[in-house]
Amino acid sequence: MENYENISMEVNGKAYSIEVDIRESLLEVLRNRLQFTGVKQGCSVGECGACTVLIDGLPVDSCIYLAVWADGKKITTIEGVSKDGELSKVQQAFVDEGAVQCGFCTPGLVLTATSLTDSGREYSDEEIKREISGHLCRCTGYNKIFNAVKKVLDDKQH
Amino acid sequence: MAFDVVGKRTVRKDAVAKVTGRAKYADDFFERDMLVGKVLRSPYAHAIVKNIDTSAAKALPGVEAVITHEDLPRLKYATAGHPWSLDPNHRDVADRLMLTDKARFVGDGIAAVVAVDTLTAEKALKLIKVEYEVLPFVLDPEKAIEPGAPVIHEERPDNVLGASNEEIGDIKEDFSKADRIFEGIYETSIVQHCHLEIQTAYAYVDSDSRIVIVSSTQIPHIARRIVGQALGIPWGNIRVIKPYLGGGFGNKQDVIVEPLTAAMSLAVKGRPVRYALTREECFIDTRTRHAMKFYMKTAVTKEGKMLSLHMRPVSNNGAYASHGHTIVMSAGGKFRLLYDFNSIKYEPKTVYTNLPSAGAMRAYGCPQIFFALESHIEDITREMKMDPIEFRKQNLISVGKMDPHSEIVVRTFGLPECIEKGKQLIKWDEKLKKYKEQKGTKRRGLGMACFSYASGTYPHGFEIAGVRIIMNQDGSVQLQVGATEIGQGSDTVLSQIAAEVLGLPYDMVHIVSQQDTDITPFDLGAYASRQTFVSGAAVKKAAEEAKGKALEIAARRTGLSIDALDIKSARIIEKKSGNEICTLEDIAMESYYDLVNAAPIDGNASVNMRTNAMAYGVTFAEVEVDMETGRIEVVEIYNVHDSGVIINPLLAEGQVHGGVSMSLGYALSEQMLFDPGTGRPLNNNFLDYKLQTIMDTPEIGSAFVQIPEPEGSVGQKSLGENTTISPAPAVRNAVLNATGIAINKLPMTPQKVFEEIKKAGLL
Numbered sequence: 029m030e031n032y033e034n035i036s037m038e039v040n041g042k043a044y045s046i047e048v049d050i051r052e053s054l055l056e057v058l059r060n061r062l063q064f065t066g067v068k069q070g071c072s073v074g075e076c077g078a079c080t081v082l083i084d085g086l087p088v089d090s091c092i093y094l095a096v097w098a099d100g101k102k103i104t105t106i107e108g109v110s111k112d113g114e115l116s117k118v119q120q121a122f123v124d125e126g127a128v129q130c131g132f133c134t135p136g137l138v139l140t141a142t143s144l145t146d147s148g149r150e151y152s153d154e155e156i157k158r159e160i161s162g163h164l165c166r167c168t169g170y171n172k173i174f175n176a177v178k179k180v181l182d183d184k185q186h
Numbered sequence: 187m188a189f190d191v192v193g194k195r196t197v198r199k200d201a202v203a204k205v206t207g208r209a210k211y212a213d214d215f216f217e218r219d220m221l222v223g224k225v226l227r228s229p230y231a232h233a234i235v236k237n238i239d240t241s242a243a244k245a246l247p248g249v250e251a252v253i254t255h256e257d258l259p260r261l262k263y264a265t266a267g268h269p270w271s272l273d274p275n276h277r278d279v280a281d282r283l284m285l286t287d288k289a290r291f292v293g294d295g296i297a298a299v300v301a302v303d304t305l306t307a308e309k310a311l312k313l314i315k316v317e318y319e320v321l322p323f324v325l326d327p328e329k330a331i332e333p334g335a336p337v338i339h340e341e342r343p344d345n346v347l348g349a350s351n352e353e354i355g356d357i358k359e360d361f362s363k364a365d366r367i368f369e370g371i372y373e374t375s376i377v378q379h380c381h382l383e384i385q386t387a388y389a390y391v392d393s394d395s396r397i398v399i400v401s402s403t404q405i406p407h408i409a410r411r412i413v414g415q416a417l418g419i420p421w422g423n424i425r426v427i428k429p430y431l432g433g434g435f436g437n438k439q440d441v442i443v444e445p446l447t448a449a450m451s452l453a454v455k456g457r458p459v460r461y462a463l464t465r466e467e468c469f470i471d472t473r474t475r476h477a478m479k480f481y482m483k484t485a486v487t488k489e490g491k492m493l494s495l496h497m498r499p500v501s502n503n504g505a506y507a508s509h510g511h512t513i514v515m516s517a518g519g520k521f522r523l524l525y526d527f528n529s530i531k532y533e534p535k536t537v538y539t540n541l542p543s544a545g546a547m548r549a550y551g552c553p554q555i556f557f558a559l560e561s562h563i564e565d566i567t568r569e570m571k572m573d574p575i576e577f578r579k580q581n582l583i584s585v586g587k588m589d590p591h592s593e594i595v596v597r598t599f600g601l602p603e604c605i606e607k608g609k610q611l612i613k614w615d616e617k618l619k620k621y622k623e624q625k626g627t628k629r630r631g632l633g634m635a636c637f638s639y640a641s642g643t644y645p646h647g648f649e650i651a652g653v654r655i656i657m658n659q660d661g662s663v664q665l666q667v668g669a670t671e672i673g674q675g676s677d678t679v680l681s682q683i684a685a686e687v688l689g690l691p692y693d694m695v696h697i698v699s700q701q702d703t704d705i706t707p708f709d710l711g712a713y714a715s716r717q718t719f720v721s722g723a724a725v726k727k728a729a730e731e732a733k734g735k736a737l738e739i740a741a742r743r744t745g746l747s748i749d750a751l752d753i754k755s756a757r758i759i760e761k762k763s764g765n766e767i768c769t770l771e772d773i774a775m776e777s778y779y780d781l782v783n784a785a786p787i788d789g790n791a792s793v794n795m796r797t798n799a800m801a802y803g804v805t806f807a808e809v810e811v812d813m814e815t816g817r818i819e820v821v822e823i824y825n826v827h828d829s830g831v832i833i834n835p836l837l838a839e840g841q842v843h844g845g846v847s848m849s850l851g852y853a854l855s856e857q858m859l860f861d862p863g864t865g866r867p868l869n870n871n872f873l874d875y876k877l878q879t880i881m882d883t884p885e886i887g888s889a890f891v892q893i894p895e896p897e898g899s900v901g902q903k904s905l906g907e908n909t910t911i912s913p914a915p916a917v918r919n920a921v922l923n924a925t926g927i928a929i930n931k932l933p934m935t936p937q938k939v940f941e942e943i944k945k946a947g948l949l
Contacts, residue, residue, distance in 0.1 A: 078382055115202065119202075135205075135207045161879045165382070172843065
């Protein structure tokens with residue numbers, strides 16, 4: 029079939045080799061084909077950040093990233109963040125700080141925060157906000173999200 | 187009252203599920219061979235559908251069904267998420283068909299396609315040929331009520347969906363006694379909820395021929411009834427399941443996608459069909475917040491006592507009734523218990539226009555009415571050269587005040603304390619002095635605004651809540667509630683109440699975070715900030731029943747009277763000495779397995795709450811206005827709430843942050859725009875509709891004045907919606923304080939502020 033192509037990618041440490049429609053977004057393949065439903069669809073055009081996944085460690089809106097581009101890439105979805113049933117530090121901080129309400133923006137935010145903490149860099153408050161500004165959240169007013177991210181970054185830096 | 191679990195910063199029951207991605211929302215469930223439903227929408231704001239040719243669409247491979255109004259029952263139904271009323275005069279306006287033969291706004295649903303995938307469905311939509319007779323349209327409600335305006339619904343040729351005229355006291359007399367009379371006009375704009383999860387549902391017919399609908403709804407039991415009415419089938423043949431929900435804010439207190447989703451499934455003989463809106467569709471064909479224009483006239487004595495208020499709101503309802511006139515009426519009932527007017531005349535009008543339908547949105551008309559009232563009062567205090575806080579304080583109601591129409595009595599009134607607290611937090615006196623003589627290009631100012639709000643809808647609405655508690659063998663419980671968790675934290679606070687009453691650690695309360703009309707006790711759902719107050723009462727009642735049963739077994743075992751026993755930390759204790767008698771597990775095991783007396787412990791409660799509790803609060807804001815660009819920066823902002831006992835401060839702060847942020851968007855940047863020449867939406871997406879991001883949102887301060895409310899099951903009153911009422915007028919008043927410019931129309935975008943600065947000659 030002319031519209032289909034084989035891709036190989038790693039999702040949360042596991043190798044997948046699948047045939048995808050060349051018109052499909054990575055979001056669609058992750059959700060509908062592989063059932064990583066923690067990847068949320070909020071706008072489908074890269075405006076809200078709910079569908080964020082890490083591609084080779086960097087946060088990307090998977091709704092505007094074609095699945096075929098993921099060939100050879102390492103993808104992390106929210107399902108791959110906790111290890112052996114233990115929450116990551118970012119996840120734990122989101123829980124403890126009350127940074128979660130409806131939870132729809134949460135997976136994307138946790139992933140962006142994870143990429144910040146994994147980067148080993150230091151971030152000023154303004155930089156943290158800038159990094160997070162691609163995520164829309166209607167419930168929290170961002171205050172507790174900021175606190176959670178800052179807490180993890182501060183713990184890392186000291 | 188000393189509590190063990192209530193009042194603690196316990197983490198959310200659903201936090202782990204949500205940070206791990208395990209929480210499943212309506213779109214996260216898959217059925218094999220699920221089909222996709224899509225809707226063809228009118229490009230015209232007002233047009234009659236003369237003819238629809240679906241043959242080419244039907245012939246497209248992969249298309250399973252195409253439906254139009256001709257294929258559906260011609261039953262007009264009402265979509266508002268209110269309980270059904272046995273009184274025909276108290277029902278919502280039924281003015282809607284699932285698919286219409288007359289488009290009343292750009293985006294009105296004309297035809298639907300069911301296909302194997304989204305691309306095929308979208309292709310099929312383009313093959314449907316519709317012949318329209320295009321009609322003149324009207325977007326402005328004041329034009330819509332002029333004679334000769336286009337008629338939107340034939341049943342209401344004047345386009346008036348609702349008009350009221352309520353008078354309390356004698357305004358004529360009070361106005362004749364007044365020393366000063368003030369007038370003002372204040373306007374708000376159309377905004378939207380912008381929950382991150384769009385409206386979505388899927389439906390199928392199960393093996394006993396019943397329709398199952400999995401939906402992102404705040405109101406599963408009501409959704410079931412409305413689907414039954416729209417399709418003309420017995421309500422018992424419908425099952426609605428509500429999984430985790432990604433925000434609602436009132437937009438899912440309306441039955442929008444469910445009836446058509448069910449109809450799509452029926453069109454393909456009950457096969458599963460998913461109908462999920464796109465974000466662009468969500469902006470135009472769900473609900474919006476009513477834009478309102480207020481004509482205000484107030485009579486005041488020279489000492490600053492407000493004698494009388496005459497308020498005339500015109501509410502822009504858009505194309506279909508939804509919650510309609512109820513919103514402006516409900517808000518009209520809530521503001522009356524804030525200031526002690528001798529007389530009030532309230533003349534609201536709700537008008538149909540050719541715009542997306544307005545409906546319920548967080549605080550249900552109150553952000554509009556308090557923007558008008560608190561801006562107007564600020565203007566009066568400036569004119570009279572009076573201190574805005576002292577002026578308000580001397581006009582406040584006091585405990586015992588009763589509204590003569592609703593007969594709601596104020597039993598607790600913490601607003602004066604809230605005002606004092608807010609004043610201190612923002613350092614009001616000190617900063618006012620500092621900002622007195624400003625001439626620069628950046629000017630700072632302070633503003634404040636108060637509000638009043640109810641806890642639930644009683645007496646205008648019916649307030650029923652259902653709860654079931656089942657004790658497990660280890661003494662832990664399953665809590666099943668009809669109340670719906672939509673992000674606001676109801677599962678958590680209801681679990682805290684259950685734990686408190688049952689004497690259990692919080693972790694021993696397991697809540698079933700899903701509502702299913704086949705299983706879940708009857709409850710109306712999430713709206714009107716009712717759940718903590720109303721469903722909380724049902725939780726307490728069910729928990730008391732379960733506790734009574736456990737103590738009965740303990741009494742039988744010990745020979746002591748029930749009154750001498752209590753449960754603490756999942757142990758049965760003797761009240762007097764505090765000594766442990768046995769564990770709750772011992773009792774639970776006996777309830778399950780005692781050969782003679784076995785009867786597992788449970789509690790079932792349905793509460794019909796025939797009372798209400800007024801909640802209050804205030805916002806204090808400090809702004810900096812850039813006189814050269816018109817940009818307003820909110821430097822500091824505090825919301826101080828009188829919501830009775832705060833069950834969970836961590837979650838309560840979260841509610842305040844979210845509500846304030848939403849109101850800052852309302853104040854500064856959010857507005858749905860429409861082309862005046864065509865009625866088409868201009869910014870129905872997140873790029874052009876300016877939602878607050880983390881970069882726009884300041885640190886938000888929250889504080890609480892906790893006076894236990896006697897009617898609250900643990901002393902609580904409402905909070906969720908309250909948080910979004912007063913920030914916008916507080917910011918507007920702060921801008922006035924900083925610049926001397928009164929901006930009487932929201933939002934206060936840089937362009938609008940700049941134009942006002944220019945007009946005032948301040949540039």
